[in-house]
Amino acid sequence: MQREHILDDYAQVAPRLAAFGEDLCQRLDSWLCTSSELKVHSLGRRVKAAPSLADKLARPDKTYGHLWDVTDLLGLRIITYFDDEVDLIGRLIESRLQVDFQHSVDKRQHRDQRDPSRFGYRSLHYVCHLPADFRQADSPPPRFEIQIRTLLEHAWAEIEHDLGYKSRDTMPAPVRRRLHRLAGLLELADQEFVAIRTELSDYAAKLPARLASAESVPLDRLSLEGLLDLPECATLDSRIADHLGKPLGTTFYPDYLLRLLGLAGFTTVSDVRRALDLHGAVALAMVDPYFVFAARAWNLAPAALRGYSLFFVAHARVLASDRRDESSLPGLTLDKVMRLARLYRELDYPHDEREAQRVASLLYDTFHAAGALT
Numbered sequence: 494m495q496r497e498h499i500l501d502d503y504a505q506v507a508p509r510l511a512a513f514g515e516d517l518c519q520r521l522d523s524w525l526c527t528s529s530e531l532k533v534h535s536l537g538r539r540v541k542a543a544p545s546l547a548d549k550l551a552r553p554d555k556t557y558g559h560l561w562d563v564t565d566l567l568g569l570r571i572i573t574y575f576d577d578e579v580d581l582i583g584r585l586i587e588s589r590l591q592v593d594f595q596h597s598v599d600k601r602q603h604r605d606q607r608d609p610s611r612f613g614y615r616s617l618h619y620v621c622h623l624p625a626d627f628r629q630a631d632s633p634p635p636r637f638e639i640q641i642r643t644l645l646e647h648a649w650a651e652i653e654h655d656l657g658y659k660s661r662d663t664m665p666a667p668v669r670r671r672l673h674r675l676a677g678l679l680e681l682a683d684q685e686f687v688a689i690r691t692e693l694s695d696y697a698a699k700l701p702a703r704l705a706s707a708e709s710v711p712l713d714r715l716s717l718e719g720l721l722d723l724p725e726c727a728t729l730d731s732r733i734a735d736h737l738g739k740p741l742g743t744t745f746y747p748d749y750l751l752r753l754l755g756l757a758g759f760t761t762v763s764d765v766r767r768a769l770d771l772h773g774a775v776a777l778a779m780v781d782p783y784f785v786f787a788a789r790a791w792n793l794a795p796a797a798l799r800g801y802s803l804f805f806v807a808h809a810r811v812l813a814s815d816r817r818d819e820s821s822l823p824g825l826t827l828d829k830v831m832r833l834a835r836l837y838r839e840l841d842y843p844h845d846e847r848e849a850q851r852v853a854s855l856l857y858d859t860f861h862a863a864g865a866l867t
Contacts (some may be wrong), residue, residue: 737780
């Protein structure tokens with residue numbers, strides 16, 4: 494009888510719970526957006542389905558005397574990318590919502606204290622109070638739940654749940670051991686992702702000083718951005734934009750640009766800076782003939798993009814008369830065309846060597862006819 498009464502009460506309150514959950518998600522989203530330290534993967538909610546509640550009420554291991562004895566009728570879940578963001582969000586929730594600390598639990602700490610050798614489900618789990626107008630006479634305080642976990646912790650929980658075992662102790666022992674090992678690896682991965690993010694942040698912070706010094710800095714996505722800000726690169730980009738009569742636009746595709754620089758033989762920022770000084774004039778002379786060719790071959794309109802300085806300097810280096818010392822000694826035209834063909838085969842035509850050769854030959858002829866080559 495009590496079970497039917499609770500289900501009837503729930504049918505009355507469920508629509509209001511759903512509306513409250515939607516409103517709270519919007520508020521949580523706005524709170525999370527105020528912190529530059531947080532990058533949330535997802536924020537979701539669910540109102541417990543009536544059949545699921547009926548199953549919970551029928552369980553023999555616990556007795557529910559009132560609807561609000563059930564604290565997870567409304568559940569919210571916040572999934573983060575990094576482990577240290579879980580605690581940041583926890584502090585935000587504690588400062589904004591009325592938390593029932595007696596029933597809330599940090600299952601990360603709880604698990605470790607109970608059995609340090611045991612891995613598994615990890616989540617920061619809050620039970621929070623609902624507004625007073627949800628309360629019924631002589632009932633416990635109405636509450637809802639918020640879970641905060643990382644993306645890897647969420648993957649673990651979802652897969653473990655999908656395996657169909659409510660309790661890990663009911664699993665066959667060999668499977669249980671394998672799950673423990675896997676959970677340990679995921680826990681280590683969470684820690685390593687935080688360490689990698691910290692290392693990248695430190696690398697980026699030190700990069701300007703390293704670029705300004707004589708230190709040899711390898712080319713990568715971060716050092717490429719720093720290189721584009723250096724005077725010799727920024728000046729050539731501006732000259733190309735002025736030459737085309739267009740405002741300087743967004744950055745040319747960074748991943749493509751890095752591949753191009755690598756194929757042209759550049760490995761460090763210092764290599765590129767020397768080439769900018771050596772080949773800057775040739776690179777600028779290549780702009781007009783290149784876009785004449787590109788319009789004819791690919792229907793590509795001229796553009797003034799940040800980073801085109803490096804695009805043309807890479808071409809200038811590939812077509813330098815003598816790649817050994819990049820001097821003005823004459824070189825074989827066939828050798829230059831073959832170098833350019835190898836470049837385009839790797840970049841744009843990995844499965845069509847003949848087309849790479851054709852494009853390289855036509856582009857070389859266009860540069861040569863315009864007097865853009867040394």
